[in-house]
Amino acid sequence: MNHLRLIFVGVFLTFASAWLGIVAYSYNNLGHYLPVVSEDTGDIAPPPMSGLAQQGQRVYAANGCVYCHSQQVRQVDVTTSDILRGWGKRPLVARDYMHESPAFLGIMRVGPDLANIGERQTNAQWYHRYLYEATTVTPNSIMPSYRYLYKLQEIQSNKPAEDALTLSGPHAPKAGWEVVPSADAKALVAYLMSLNHNYALPEAKEPKLE
Amino acid sequence: MSQGSSISSLSPTAAKPDDADRHELAEIDRSTRLPVLVFFGSAIAWLLVGSLLALITAIQINFPSFLDCFGITNFGRLRPASVNAIVYGWASAAGIGVGIWLMARLCRVVLQYQTMLVVAALFWNLGNFIGLFSILGGYSTSIELLEYPSFASIFLFIAYAFIAIWGIVLFRFRKRGQVYVSQWYLVGAFLWFPWLYATANMLLVWHPIQGSAQGPVNFWYVQNLVGLWFVPLGLASIYYMIPKIIGHAIRSYQLSILAFWSLALLYNWSGMRYLIGGPIPAWMTSVSVVASILLFIPVILVGINHHGTMSGHYSALQWSPTLRFTVFGAAAFTLLGLQTGVMALPGFNQVIQFTDWNTGHFYLGIYAFFTMTIFGAMYYIIPRLTGWEWPCSSLIRWHFWLTAIGITMVVLCLSFGGLIQGFALGDDKVNFVTSIKLVSPFRLTAAFCGIFIVFAHLLFAANFVLMLLKLGTQRDETMAELPKGAIRL
Numbered sequence: 001m002n003h004l005r006l007i008f009v010g011v012f013l014t015f016a017s018a019w020l021g022i023v024a025y026s027y028n029n030l031g032h033y034l035p036v037v038s039e040d041t042g043d044i045a046p047p048p049m050s051g052l053a054q055q056g057q058r059v060y061a062a063n064g065c066v067y068c069h070s071q072q073v074r075q076v077d078v079t080t081s082d083i084l085r086g087w088g089k090r091p092l093v094a095r096d097y098m099h100e101s102p103a104f105l106g107i108m109r110v111g112p113d114l115a116n117i118g119e120r121q122t123n124a125q126w127y128h129r130y131l132y133e134a135t136t137v138t139p140n141s142i143m144p145s146y147r148y149l150y151k152l153q154e155i156q157s158n159k160p161a162e163d164a165l166t167l168s169g170p171h172a173p174k175a176g177w178e179v180v181p182s183a184d185a186k187a188l189v190a191y192l193m194s195l196n197h198n199y200a201l202p203e204a205k206e207p208k209l210e
Numbered sequence: 211m212s213q214g215s216s217i218s219s220l221s222p223t224a225a226k227p228d229d230a231d232r233h234e235l236a237e238i239d240r241s242t243r244l245p246v247l248v249f250f251g252s253a254i255a256w257l258l259v260g261s262l263l264a265l266i267t268a269i270q271i272n273f274p275s276f277l278d279c280f281g282i283t284n285f286g287r288l289r290p291a292s293v294n295a296i297v298y299g300w301a302s303a304a305g306i307g308v309g310i311w312l313m314a315r316l317c318r319v320v321l322q323y324q325t326m327l328v329v330a331a332l333f334w335n336l337g338n339f340i341g342l343f344s345i346l347g348g349y350s351t352s353i354e355l356l357e358y359p360s361f362a363s364i365f366l367f368i369a370y371a372f373i374a375i376w377g378i379v380l381f382r383f384r385k386r387g388q389v390y391v392s393q394w395y396l397v398g399a400f401l402w403f404p405w406l407y408a409t410a411n412m413l414l415v416w417h418p419i420q421g422s423a424q425g426p427v428n429f430w431y432v433q434n435l436v437g438l439w440f441v442p443l444g445l446a447s448i449y450y451m452i453p454k455i456i457g458h459a460i461r462s463y464q465l466s467i468l469a470f471w472s473l474a475l476l477y478n479w480s481g482m483r484y485l486i487g488g489p490i491p492a493w494m495t496s497v498s499v500v501a502s503i504l505l506f507i508p509v510i511l512v513g514i515n516h517h518g519t520m521s522g523h524y525s526a527l528q529w530s531p532t533l534r535f536t537v538f539g540a541a542a543f544t545l546l547g548l549q550t551g552v553m554a555l556p557g558f559n560q561v562i563q564f565t566d567w568n569t570g571h572f573y574l575g576i577y578a579f580f581t582m583t584i585f586g587a588m589y590y591i592i593p594r595l596t597g598w599e600w601p602c603s604s605l606i607r608w609h610f611w612l613t614a615i616g617i618t619m620v621v622l623c624l625s626f627g628g629l630i631q632g633f634a635l636g637d638d639k640v641n642f643v644t645s646i647k648l649v650s651p652f653r654l655t656a657a658f659c660g661i662f663i664v665f666a667h668l669l670f671a672a673n674f675v676l677m678l679l680k681l682g683t684q685r686d687e688t689m690a691e692l693p694k695g696a697i698r699l
Contacts, residue, residue, distance in 0.1 A: 004389070010471060011398050015405060015438070018478035022430045022494065023409060030490070031423035061352035064286025070564055074487030079560040084638035094489045100421035102353045102414065105428075105488060109564035109635065110271065112642050134274075140643045142650075144270065144278035144285050 033098040036201060045199040049099045049191075056191025059184045061102065063146065070106030071115040071195065076207045083209060086120070087113040088197060090206045096197050111143055118196035125166060127189040128181050133171045149185040152177055234318065236594075241320045242311050243595045245327035249307030250588060251678075252335045254671050256299025257581075259342075261664045263292035268657035272650065282346040290357040291345045297355060297435070298366065299338045301580055303331070305443040306373055308587045309396050311595075312450055313377050316393050317384030321376075330372035337365030353414050353424075355432050360416050367407060374400045391466040395446035398474060402438040406431060426494060429484040436575045437477025444539060444583040445512065451536045451586055452519050456526050461518030465511050472508040476501045483554040486563065502554030509547025516540045531606045535586030538614055542578035549574065561636055566649060567628025570621045577663075578617045585613070585670070592677060593685055601682035605673040612666035619659040627652025 035044045049057070060066070073088035082088060092115055097103040106113075121127065129136050132150050134143035150165070155178050163186070164178040173179055181189070270276050270285040277283040314321050321327075341362030344350065350357045358366070377400040381393065410431035413419050419427070449466065453459050460466060482490065482498035520537060527534050549571060553559055562568070589606065593599050600606060627649040634645035676682070 007389070007394055007397060008401075011401050011474065014471070014474040014478055015402055017475070018430065018434075018481075019405070019409065021479070021497075022482065023413070023427055025494075026423040026426040026490075027413065027419055029423075030426070031420040033420060033422050062287075062348035062350055063281070063284065064290055064350060064352060066352045066354075067286060067289045072488055074560070074563075078487030078556060079636065081560075081636045081638050085642070091487070092489050094422040097421035097425070097489060101418045101424070102351060102428075103421035103424040104352065105425045105485070107354060107484065107564065107568055108566075110646070138643065140647065142271065142274045142646055144274045146278075146284070148279065148281050148284070 030094045033095045035098070036095075038200075043199070045201055046096055046099060046197070047199065049194055052187050052190040053194040054191075056187035056189065056194075057100070059149075059188040060104065060191055063149075063188075065114075066104040066106050068108055068110035068143070069104075069112070069114045070109055071104045071113065072106065073113065073115050073197075076209070080207075080209055082113065083207065085112075088116045090197075090204050092197055093201060093204045095201055095203065111141075114192065114195055116195060116197055118193040119198050122193070124163075124189050124193065127192055128163075128165050128185065129167065131185060131188070132165055132167070132179060136167065136169065136171055146185075147179075149182050149188065150179050151182055152179055154178075235315065238314050238318065238320050239311075239594045241322075241324065242314050245321070245324050245331060246307045246311050246591065247595055248328050248331045249303050249310075249334075250592065251674070252331065253300050253304035253307065254667075254674055256295050256303065256338065257667055258664075258671055260292050260295030260300055261660075261667050263288050263295060265657070265660045265664050267292055268653070268660045272654050272657055281348055287346050287348070287350065290350055290352070291342055293355070294345065294357055295338070295342055296576060298341070298358075299335075301440060301576055301584070303334060304584045304588070305399075305440065305580070306334075308447050308584060308591065309377060309399065309443055310373070310380075311591050312392055312446055312587075313380045313396050316390050316396075316450070317380050319380050319383050319385060321380070326372060327376055330369045330376075333365050333369035333372075337362050337369060340365065351415055353428055355435055356410055356414055356428070358415075360411070363407075363411050363415060367404070367411065370404055370407065374404050390449075391460070391463070391470065392446040392450045394470055395442040395449070398470075399439055399442035399446070402434070402442070406434050406438060422489070425485055425488060426482060426490050430481040432484065433481030434477060437473070437480065440576065440580045441473065441477065441543070444543065444580045447583050447587040448516060448536055448540050448543070451532055451590060452516060452540070454590075455530050455533045455536075456520065456523040458519060458523065461515050465515045469508040469511040469515070472504070472511075476505045476508065480505060480550065480554070483550075483559065486554075486556055486559045499554045499556065503551045505547050506551045509544055509551075512547075513540075513544040531600075531610065532586045532590040534610055535582050535589065538610075539579050539581075539583030539586060542574060542582065546571075546575050546579050561632035562628055563632070565628035565632040565635065566624045566653065567632065570624030570628060573617065573624070574621050578621060582613065582617070585609070592674070596677060596680075597685050598677055598680050599682040599685055600673060601676040602673055605669045609666050609670045609673070612662045612669070616659045616662035616666065620656045620663070623652040623656040623659070627656070 035046060037044055073082045073090065073092045075091045076083065083090070126137065130143070131146040133145050133147065134141035152173055155176055160178050161180050164180050167173065167179060266277065267285055267289045270278070270288070274285070278285065281287060310321070310327065337358070341358030344359045344362055345357050349359045351359060356363070377396065381397055410427060413427050414424055418424065449460060479501035480498050482494045483502050486495045486499070488495070527537060553562065553571065589600065630652070631645050631649040634640045634648050
């Protein structure tokens with residue numbers, strides 16, 4: 001084949017087809033969502049993220065949580081197992097990710113899906129203990145410890161800090177000492193607790209499963 | 211292994227090359243020497259770093275408390291660091307080296323202004339260095355295969371712009387009329403990659419678009435980085451090395467044309483298979499499922515063509531390390547393409563999605579196919595750049611068997627483990643922790659086999675250093691048609 005123009009044009013067109021069809025389409029049609037405001041209650045869906053949760057999202061990115069935890073509840077015509085496992089009441093749609101940047105869709109489930117973890121667990125202590133040492137909450141967990149996000153400090157004037165972790169067993173600090181979360185850990189937990197897609201969107205129906 | 215160098219034309223019917231011809235080729239090889247060796251040398255260093263980090267993460271996934279005390283040694287940071295070191299530090303840089311050398315040789319053009327390419331290589335490495343330390347230091351974007359923050363990826367982009375321009379300029383000034391199939395693949399790779407990398411970084415890292423649209427753009431990039439960058443570079447090398455070593459032209463020119471265009475079109479559209487059931491319109495996943503399954507056609511065509519060329523010449527595997535690695539890579543490519551199609555079948559996809567199968571698929575592409583092919587090309591190219599033969603043939607033999615067995619075992623373990631994990635995850639009556647327990651023996655075996663691979667890389671790097679120290683025998687260009695330097699493996 002010696003028609004060089006053909007090579008260049010072909011190389012250009014094959015790439016341009018999907019560049020327009022997937023990238024430009026996504027940018028135009030999925031990249032400009034607005035939240036839905038309920039006429040009755042005035043609730044905004046999806047609810048905006050707090051500043052602290054946004055900081056926590058950066059901590060989530062910095063420490064690579066996405067490599068083990070997806071944030072997707074798949075469509076029921078593909079699989080119902082995500083919903084049956086209790087990872088969400090309905091499949092997530094594009095609008096659910098409008099406040100996320102980056103959108104942590106994930107490709108691995110070394111750990112459970114976190115799309116609705118904020119709905120399942122509402123106690124900040126639970127998150128802190130899990131991050132500090134996962135096996136204190138789930139005995140056979142293979143999640144690494146994120147104890148570098150926590151500070152070990154001496155208890156001041158016999159009064160433990162308000163946010164000190166309640167730890168017992170081999171991972172508890174020695175007497176007179178306590179474990180407190182750093183600013184990063186607090187932000188991360190605020191982000192995780194904000195992961196809750198239990199709101200209604202017109203395009204996402206809650207499926208009825210047997 | 212130098213037997214192949216006597217065949218300067220890819221056509222088996224061409225006359226034996228005369229001295230002037232051989233002299234010209236040697237001059238072209240010499241002109242590419244510095245930039246290609248800089249790319250290869252730095253790539254081998256990144257290969258050691260990347261594979262060692264990958265081994266550590268493989269140990270961590272079995273023993274989670276291993277090195278989890280500091281942020282920079284935690285799994286969540288080492289995992290993207292290892293993948294990026296392998297993908298950009300090693301595979302891309304080594305592929306660029308092979309690409310430049312191949313382009314210069316096939317175009318019969320003496321490379322000019324080599325220092326610009328050396329500067330590009332330094333920029334490329336600087337970008338990787340900054341990027342890797344940013345990930346370890348907690349500045350990762352956590353976007354799959356685009357983890358480098360903007361101040362690192364911009365270096366890669368600038369470096370790459372130079373490289374692509376050089377590649378295209380070489381092509382523009384080519385001497386021969388006939389354009390060989392490797393050259394189309396190289397032109398494709400050189401033009402597609404900057405477009406791909408710039409688009410993905412622009413929309414996801416430099417100036418992020420709304421989260422709702424990020425998923426499809428990210429997986430378009432993930433799939434095309436393999437399909438439009440590593441696949442064309444690897445196939446360019448395979449299409450060159452097999453005929454060159456065995457001394458016979460490829461079986462069918464027409465098949466290779468058909469395969470090239472269908473690969474170019476279908477890979478582009480196949481990325482959304484990663485998001486089956488995900489938050490994107492159904493037509494996008496449907497298109498990708500169709501494109502992924504249609505990929506069977508070019509992949510089988512390429513396989514038939516390579517096998518048809520090799521047929522009757524498999525005995526050459528005994529003495530040519532280049533051929534051994536290249537044929538392994540070619541076989542892995544066939545498997546990769548078929549796996550892509552099978553993985554896109556929605557019924558199967560919902561089982562293996564989010565499991566170790568994906569990691570196995572990644573290593574099948576980046577390692578079993580691409581890295582092995584590039585090893586083969588390096589065994590051919592480096593002696594022609596340095597003028598010295600490989601010093602130690604037993605190191606080559608060990609390198610091949612350790613990597614071949616290692617990666618085969620890793621991919622098998624991750625695939626079977628992933629399959630079992632997938633069936634466990636799909637059944638909501640099975641506890642999540644049970645799914646982890648079921649897959650753990652496979653993960654342990656994979657990590658163990660990773661030790662073979664890291665060890666093999668150390669042997670390869672040692673042989674490379676011994677070569678640079680000129681500890682082998684000097685190449686004799688004039689005697690090249692004799693199987694001198696052929697290595698009994």
